Amino acid sequence: MAMSDAERQRAYRQRQLKEGTAARINIVVDAPAKAALSRLSRHRGETQRVTLERIIAEAEQSTVDALDAQGRRQYYEDD
Numbered sequence: 001m002a003m004s005d006a007e008r009q010r011a012y013r014q015r016q017l018k019e020g021t022a023a024r025i026n027i028v029v030d031a032p033a034k035a036a037l038s039r040l041s042r043h044r045g046e047t048q049r050v051t052l053e054r055i056i057a058e059a060e061q062s063t064v065d066a067l068d069a070q071g072r073r074q075y076y077e078d079d
Contacts (some may be wrong), residue, residue, distance in 0.1 A: 003011070016022040029037075041051040064072060 013024065017024060025052070033069055037051060040046075040055075043050045044051065064075060067075060
């Protein structure tokens with residue numbers, strides 16, 4: 001018997017988590033933020049996941065670049 005769309009999606013998500021290549025987050029954001037994410041993704045030809053990952057990486061790099069050596073150590077020790 002063929003899997004339903006929901007079953008296929010559930011299986012995909014489980015594979016991603018088992019492989020350790022992804023971590024799941026569930027969030028609710030304001031509608032304007034969601035609309036902005038949709039626009040950014042569409043404009044850059046990216047998935048929303050890729051857009052979020054890029055924005056987070058850029059924000060982290062900017063933050064780390066502004067820290068001195070002591071601040072960097074503290075930043076990464078907080079993991």
